[in-house]
Every structure is written in C-alpha cells, then in structure tokens.
Amino acid sequence: MKDTLSSLLESAIGALKHQGVLPDDLQPAIRVDATRDKAHGDYASNLALALAKPAGMKPRELAEAIVQALPESDAVQKTEIAGPGFINFFAATDAAAQIVARVLDAGDTFGRSLIGQGEKVQVEFVSANPTGPLHVGHGRGAAIGDCLCRLLEATGFDVTREFYYNDAGVQIHNLALSVQARAKHLTPDDADWPADGYRGDYIARVADDYLAGHTVVADDREVTAGGDPDDLDAIRDFAVAWLRREQDLDLKAFGVAFDVYFLESSLYDSGKVDATVKTLVDNGHTFDEDGATWLRTTSFGDDKDRVMRKRDGSFTYFLPDVAYHLDKWQRGFTTVINEQGADHHSTITRVRAGLQALETGIPEGFPDYVLHQMVMVTRSGVEVKLSKRAGSYVTVRDLIDEVGRDATRFFLAARRSDSQLTFDIDLARSQSNDNPVYYVQYAHARVCSMLRRAEDAGQPFDHSLALSQLALLDNDQEKTVLNRLARYPEVVENATKNREPQQVAQYLLDLAGDFHSCYNAVKVMVDDDATRNARLALGLAARQTLRNGLDLMGVSAPEEM
RNA sequence: GCGCCCGUAGCUCAGCUGGAUAGAGUACCUGACUACGAAUCAGGUGGUCGAAGGUUCGAAUCCUUCCGGGCGCACCA
Numbered sequence: 005m006k007d008t009l010s011s012l013l014e015s016a017i018g019a020l021k022h023q024g025v026l027p028d029d030l031q032p033a034i035r036v037d038a039t040r041d042k043a044h045g046d047y048a049s050n051l052a053l054a055l056a057k058p059a060g061m062k063p064r065e066l067a068e069a070i071v072q073a074l075p076e077s078d079a080v081q082k083t084e085i086a087g088p089g090f091i092n093f094f095a096a097t098d099a100a101a102q103i104v105a106r107v108l109d110a111g112d113t114f115g116r117s118l119i120g121q122g123e124k125v126q127v128e129f130v131s132a133n134p135t136g137p138l139h140v141g142h143g144r145g146a147a148i149g150d151c152l153c154r155l156l157e158a159t160g161f162d163v164t165r166e167f168y169y170n171d172a173g174v175q176i177h178n179l180a181l182s183v184q185a186r187a188k189h190l191t192p193d194d195a196d197w198p199a200d201g202y203r204g205d206y207i208a209r210v211a212d213d214y215l216a217g218h219t220v221v222a223d224d225r226e227v228t229a230g231g232d233p234d235d236l237d238a239i240r241d242f243a244v245a246w247l248r249r250e251q252d253l254d255l256k257a258f259g260v261a262f263d264v265y266f267l268e269s270s271l272y273d274s275g276k277v278d279a280t281v282k283t284l285v286d287n288g289h290t291f292d293e294d295g296a297t298w299l300r301t302t303s304f305g306d307d308k309d310r311v312m313r314k315r316d317g318s319f320t321y322f323l324p325d326v327a328y329h330l331d332k333w334q335r336g337f338t339t340v341i342n343e344q345g346a347d348h349h350s351t352i353t354r355v356r357a358g359l360q361a362l363e364t365g366i367p368e369g370f371p372d373y374v375l376h377q378m379v380m381v382t383r384s385g386v387e388v389k390l391s392k393r394a395g396s397y398v399t400v401r402d403l404i405d406e407v408g409r410d411a412t413r414f415f416l417a418a419r420r421s422d423s424q425l426t427f428d429i430d431l432a433r434s435q436s437n438d439n440p441v442y443y444v445q446y447a448h449a450r451v452c453s454m455l456r457r458a459e460d461a462g463q464p465f466d467h468s469l470a471l472s473q474l475a476l477l478d479n480d481q482e483k484t485v486l487n488r489l490a491r492y493p494e495v496v497e498n499a500t501k502n503r504e505p506q507q508v509a510q511y512l513l514d515l516a517g518d519f520h521s522c523y524n525a526v527k528v529m530v531d532d533d534a535t536r537n538a539r540l541a542l543g544l545a546a547r548q549t550l551r552n553g554l555d556l557m558g559v560s561a562p563e564e565m
Numbered sequence: 566g567c568g569c570c571c572g573u574a575g576c577u578c579a580g581c582u583g584g585a586u587a588g589a590g591u592a593c594c595u596g597a598c599u600a601c602g603a604a605u606c607a608g609g610u611g612g613u614c615g616a617a618g619g620u621u622c623g624a625a626u627c628c629u630u631c632c633g634g635g636c637g638c639a640c641c642a
Contacts, residue, residue, distance in 0.1 A: 041585075050584060053622070063622070087585045088622060133642080174641070296640055307568070307638085314640040321642045349569055350637055377570065378635070419578070422570055424635060426577080439604090440590070446604055457601055491581085498581065510579055513589075524597085524606040565604065 005100065005490055008079050009036045009047055009093055016073035017051075025069055026059050036093075038491055042480065045084060045092035046100065046487055052089040063089025100483060101474035101538075103490045107545035108467070115496045115552050120161030124336050127153050129343035130255070130262075131168040134247035135179045136204060138254040140379045140416075140427055141345055143400040147416035147558075148376055149343040150260045151505035154556045159500045164337070165261070168328065170268040171244045178202065179247070180240035186211035187233040210246045214239060222248035224265040254400045259409060259558050271327045277319065280327040280362070284312070289361040299323075304357035322351065326358030333359075333366050340371035341503065346422070349375055374503045376421040383429045398429065407432045407439075410559045414441040417557055418509035440513055444550060445562055447516035451547035452563040454528055458540060461529065465544070470537035477538055481522035485546060488518045492549050496556070505557065512553045519546045 013034050020026040036049045052067035059066055067085045074083065079099035084092045107114045129149025132142050149165075156163045170176065182201035190196055192203040201207075213220070219228040220242070227245035230238035248265075255261070271277050284290050289300045290312070297313035312323045332340050352373050359366045381388040381398045388398055403412045406429065415432060418440065419425055432439075458464055477486060492511065499507035528539040551561040 037581080037584085039585090040580090040588085044585070048585085053584080056622070090585065170642075294640080298640095311640045316640080318640090320640065325642095345636090346570065347636055348642080351642090352569090375570080380635095420571095423578085424571070428577090431577090442604055443590085446602085450602065450605085453602055461601095495581075502582080506579085507581075510581090510589090513579085517589075520605055521607085523601085524603095527600060529601045565602085 005079065005095060005103075006036050006038075006047060006494075008077065008099075009049070010034050012074050012077055012080070013049060013051055013070065013091075015075055016070050019073040020069060023073075026055070030055065030058055038487060039092065042484070044086060044090070046095040046483070047093040049091045049093075050089075052085075052091060056089065067091050095487075097478045097483070098475035100486045100490070101477045103486055104474055104477070104541050104545040105471050107489055107548050108471075108541065111548060112552060112555075114548060115493045116158045116160075117493065117497060118160035119497065120156060120159050122160060122162050123338060124164070125156050125161045125339045125341065126164045126166055126332055126335075126337040127156070127341045127343065128166045128168055128332075130260075131344065132251060133169050133173070133175055134171060134244045134251065135175050135202060136247065137206065137250050138400040139397050140381055140400065140403065141376075142254075143258065143403065143412065144376050144379050144416045144421075144425065145343050145345065146255065146258055146260050146400070147413045148374065148421050148505055151413075151417045151508070151557050152341065152343065152374065152500075152503055154558065155496065155500040155505065155508070158496055158556060161339075164263045166264040166266055167262045168266045168268065172269045176240060176244060179207075179243050180236055182207045183210045183214065183243045184233060184236060184239050187215055187239065206247075206250065210243050213246060214242050220245045220249045223252045223262070224248065257401055257404050257409065258413065266328070268324050268328070271324045271331070276327045276331060277324055280323065280330060280358075281313070281319075283362050283364075284358070287361060287363055299358060299361060301354055301357035301361070304353075304360045306353050306357050310354055322354050322358065325351065325355050326362070329355055329359055329371060330362060330364070330366075333364070333370065341374055342371050343374045343376070346375040346377050349373075372503070374421060377424040379416075379425045379427055381427045381429060388429075398427075403427075403429075403432070410445070411439050411441050413558050414444075414509060417505045420504070420506050440509075441559060442565070443520075444512045444516045444554065445560070446565055447519045448547055448550045448554070448561045449563060449565045450519075450523060451543040451550075454540065454543055457529060458536075463529075463533075463536065465540045466533070466537045467541075469533060470541035473534040473538040474541065475538075476535050477542055479522075479526050481518070481525045482539075482542060485515075485518045485522050485542060488515050489545055489549055492553070508553055508556050512550060512557075515546065515549060515553070519543075519550075 017026065017032060021028050021030065032051060032055055034051060036047050039045055039048045052063045052070055056063040056066050064085060067089045071083050071085060071091060079096055081094045081096040086092050127149055129145050130142050132138055153163050153165050178198060178200045179202055181198040185197055185201060186208045192201065214229040215231055217229045217231045219226065222245050225245050225248060227242050229242045232238060284299060289303060291298055291300065295315040296311045298309045299312045301310050302308060310322060311320050313319055356368065356370065359370060360368060411432065415427065455465060495507055495511045499505060526539065528536060528543060530536050554561045
C-alpha cells in the first residue's frame with residue numbers, strides 16, 4: 005500500500021516537472037507514513053511541505069497541485085489536504101484488506117525479507133567469564149542479543165552467535181582458590197578464606213563435585229575432576245568446566261544457543277596476540293615509557309594513550325581484544341555487533357583505535373556496539389546487589405524459575421537498551437495481568453479459541469470464501485487492525501536497522517490492543533458465511549503476525565492460557 | 566574535573582531517525598459477560614516532554630549551555 009502511494013506520488017511529481025510547475029532537477033525523497041490519527045486517513049505524506057521551499061510555492065498550493073496530478077488508483081478511496089499541507093490518503097477498503105491475504109499466504113515468513121542479502125553478521129553477546137551463574141545483567145544482554153540475532157536472521161542476514169570468555173585470568177585464579185578453600189572445608193567466614201574469593205554457595209557444590217571425581221560436560225568442554233585438593237591446576241580446569249556447564253544450563257533455560265564459544269587464551273595459543281603486537285609496533289603506533297609499551301590510541305580519537313604491554317611483560321586486556329576483533333574481521337564478518345553492558349563502554353574507542361592502528365582496511369566504525377544499561381533488581385522494595393562475590397545476586401535462572409522464561413525475556417527486551425531497568429521481582433513474579441506478555445499471548449490464544457469454536461459449531465474456516473470477501477472488513481476497528489498488520493514488515497526492518505528489539509515488543513502490544521478492541525466491538529461468529537469467514541481470516545492474520553513477532557523475541561505463542 | 570547514557574502522566578515506559586491536538590499500561594473513578602475466553606473492552610481524571618536559548622514552515626526528537634540521576638575514567642576485565 006505504501007509503495008503504491010509512493011509510486012503514485014512519484015508520477016505526480018514527474019507530471020508536475022513536465023508541466024514546468026516544479027524544477028526538473030528536483031530529487032525529492034518521497035515519504036509516506038502511516039497516520040497516527042484516523043481523522044488523517046490511513047497514510048499521509050509530507051511531500052508538499054518538504055518541496056514547498058525548493059518549488060517556491062506555498063505548501064497547501066503545492067499539495068493541491070500534487071493531488072491534481074495524482075493518477076487514478078483503485079487503492080485510494082480519497083485524498084485530502086490537511087493541516088499545513090499534508091496529503092492524507094484514505095485507503096479503499098478492499099485494497100487495505102488484501103493485507104490479510106498477504107499475511108495468510110506468507111505464513112511464518114510474513115515480515116521476513118532479504119535485505120541482508122546473506123551478508124555474514126556476527127553478534128557477540130553475554131560473554132560472561134565462567135566464575136558464576138549468569139546474573140540479571142547477563143540476562144538482559146542475552147534477551148537483547150538473541151532478539152537482535154533473530155531480527156537479523158529474519159531480514160536475510162547470515163548470523164553467527166558468539167560467546168567470548170577468558171578461562172585463565174586473575175578472576176579465574178580467584179575462582180580456583182575459592183573452590184580449593186571449600187575443598188579444604190573452609191567457609192567464606194573463616195579468616196583463611198581467600199581475600200578476593202567468591203562466596204556464593206555454588207562454590208561449595210563445585211568443590212563437592214571435584215572431590216567426588218565427577219565429570220562435567222559443557223557445550224564447549226568436558227572435564228573429569230582430579231579430586232586432589234592440592235592440585236590447583238586441576239581444580240581450575242574443573243571449576244571452569246563446571247561453571248561453563250552452569251551457564252549453559254542458564255542459557256538453555258532461557259532459550260539461547262550459541263554457535264561459537266571463543267576463548268581468549270586461544271588468541272595467545274594461535275599467535276594472534278603476538279602478530280597483533282608486531283603489526284602495531286611495525287606501524288609505528290607504539291612507544292615505550294615507564295618500562296611498559298603503549299599504544300598511541302590518541303592518534304585515533306582516544307583521550308589518552310593506553311598501555312598494551314605491562315611492565316611485567318603481560319598484556320592488558322585490550323590487546324587480546326584487538327586481536328580478537330581482527331580475527332572476526334578476517335573470518336569475513338563485515339558487520340559485527342557487540343552487545344554488552346554499558347559499564348564497559350570505554351572499551352569501544354580503545355578497540356576501534358587499535359583496529360585502525362593495524363591499518364588493514366577495517367572501517368572506522370567497526371565493530372558496532374549495542375550497550376545495555378544496568379539492571380537494578382529489587383525485592384520487597386529493597387535493592388539486591390549484583391555481585392558475584394556476595395553470592396546473593398539474582399540469577400537468570402532465579403527469574404526464569406519465578407516468573408517464567410517468556411515473561412523474563414519479554415521484560416528484559418521490551419525496553420530501550422540505553423535506559424536503566426528496574427526489575428521488581430515481586431511484581432514480576434506475581435502472576436497478575438500487570439505482565440504485558442500475557443496481554444499479547446492472550447490475543448493469540450483468543451484467535452485459537454475462536455477457531456476451535458468455529459470447528460465445534462460445524463462452521464470451519466473457509467479459506468477461499470474468506471479471501472473473496474475481505475472487502476467486508478470495513479469496521480473502524482477492523483481497519484485499524486488491517487493497517488497495523490500492514491506495518492509489521494516495516495517494524496521488523498526498522499528494529500533490525502536500528503538494533504532496537506524493543507520496537508518489536510511495542511508493536512506486539514499495539515497489535516494485541518487493536519485486536520482486543522476489535523474482538524470486543526465486532527462479533528466474529530455470525531451466521532452470514534461471508535462475513536464470518538472474512539472476520540476469521542482477519543483473526544488468523546493477526547494470530548500469524550503475533551506469532552511471528554513473539555518468535556522474534558523468543559517468546560512462545562500459546563494456543564490456550 | 567573529563568567522557569558516554571538517561572530525564573515524557575502519581576508509578577513503569579512507548580513515541581516509527583523532524584510532522585498534525587504528545588500516547589499506552591498501571592493506579593484512581595464510571596460503565597460492559599442470558600454474544601465468540603472479563604487475563605478483555607468502552608469512557609473519565611491525570612502533561613511547563615528536567616530548564617533556558619537556538620536551527621525552520623514545524624522540535625519530545627537536531628545544536629548549545631545549565632540542572633538532576635546512572636556508568637565509566639587502571640600497567641583490572
């Protein structure tokens with residue numbers, strides 16, 4: 005519909021140029037938007053407003069001229085000029101209703117597109133180090149990241165989900181010491197407990213399993229416990245595998261699966277860290293000072309230079325980070341999106357600067373970042389601190405157990421990532437209708453119920469009859485649903501382009517609302533076969549679109565509630 | 566002090582990259598099940614879009630400066 009209107013406007017502009025009303029060299033960007041207010045018709049264009057100045061005409065006069073020059077079309081019932089010079093289009097009912105046929109025909113593919121053209125995209129998200137179960141912040145990252153991946157897949161990109169972690173750093177050493185302490189029957193309250201040790205109860209479980217000689221299988225590794233409490237290396241290997249498995253279980257419960265687990269240590273093993281250093285040095289972007297080697301990141305927009313090799317000879321974290329992103333580029337990912345907590349935002353400039361200093365033709369904006377702000381968790385109105393060491397933080401699995409996977413995913417992905425989020429556990433776990441995901445799912449279940457009812461009444465849905473009678477969908481509420489359905493593909497495209505999964509959530513709430521209103525205003529199960537089937541078809545189209553959108557969010561679409 | 570993000574109804578948040586009279590949910594009032602699921606719907610109350618300037622036909626949206634909140638500012642990750 006939108007495309008139709010755009011091309012109508014285009015030919016009108018062409019005609020006006022021909023008549024000499026508009027200058028020939030004018031190249032207007034024709035824009036048609038769905039209206040917010042029914043009084044403004046179904047679609048509106050601001051073309052006359054945008055062109056008034058270059059054309060040297062008053063907006064309303066120009067709008068008049070454009071409307072006069074518009075070709076006839078069956079799709080348009082009437083046009084109006086309103087406000088400062090908007091051209092409002094009222095869609096012909098049967099033309100608008102054709103969206104139902106389109107949705108039913110496309111089915112699961114409605115809203116999908118090929119704009120990605122198979123481009124290889126990598127999304128790195130969660131990337132938690134294996135020192136504890138995933139917390140709510142990771143959950144937000146997982147919900148947003150996975151939804152982004154689903155959006156990218158739906159728009160024709162070739163997506164790789166990647167999880168990056170470090171199994172050898174200082175944090176992991178602390179983990180091993182903590183497990184060892186537990187294995188020697190110390191508790192976090194003992195004087196000898198490691199200073200920076202992890203205090204969570206899970207440490208004791210790791211220690212028990214280690215002493216018992218258990219074998220753990222994670223997605224990317226398998227380790228059998230040595231059982232010797234003095235063998236710190238064995239303890240570390242086992243603990244890492246144990247927590248990787250724990251995180252796998254968290255992710256599985258959340259419905260998120262990764263294609264690649266990438267180890268920071270592999271960058272050292274493969275020589276990529278050394279190669280990166282050599283390139284940076286050879287390119288002359290480094291200097292030595294205070295016994296350390298620095299990278300001159302200020303040449304690439306950073307506000308100060310950064311140490312890359314410490315005085316003790318080891319590297320700061322950002323060097324392997326640069327090597328890692330070079331590796332991503334070399335693997336053929338022209339678009340890379342890093343979803344991570346905003347508390348690490350300072351790495352962006354550094355990593356990009358490092359990549360530029362390699363002078364290998366990597367674009368300046370590489371990689372893309374999607375940052376999510378902090379999640380504050382409250383219980384009984386009191387903040388629960390997010391700390392792995394405290395051991396009292398809310399995990400992803402806590403939330404899933406308490407409020408369910410669907411609600412957790414929806415909550416965490418339904419808000420803009422760059423605003424802070426308060427997760428009120430009491431509210432979220434109360435199974436009340438405050439929960440917006442129920443609202444959307446209920447709309448879906450209602451259509452299913454309607455269809456069951458039609459079957460039971462011996463009046464099953466007649467597809468071909470319905471499609472021939474779509475023009476009967478002419479109530480205000482039905483038109484609202486039709487217009488909403490027509491916007492879905494654009495929402496998917498926009499959400500993908502802007503990397504904003506919350507747009508999908510917002511759309512689903514709007515569509516569900518439109519449907520519920522329509523459902524209450526217009527009775528579907530009427531005696532007239534034509535009307536009933538046309539309305540069932542509208543319900544089916546709404547159900548299909550709800551299902552497709554929910555699927556993008558990784559949320560189920562239940563047939564009954 | 567410097568950098569990034571945020572500030573929209575009492576509360577939780579949308580606002581489709583500049584459009585028309587700023588919208589939902591929740592809460593609070595009033596109504597609708599002898600019609601398809603009332604986990605729903607219809608209506609009402611509720612706003613200096615943090616503040617002040619600027620850009621233009623037009624600003625919650627873009628620019629500047631303040632105010633307030635969060636997060637960063639390591640030879641930690």
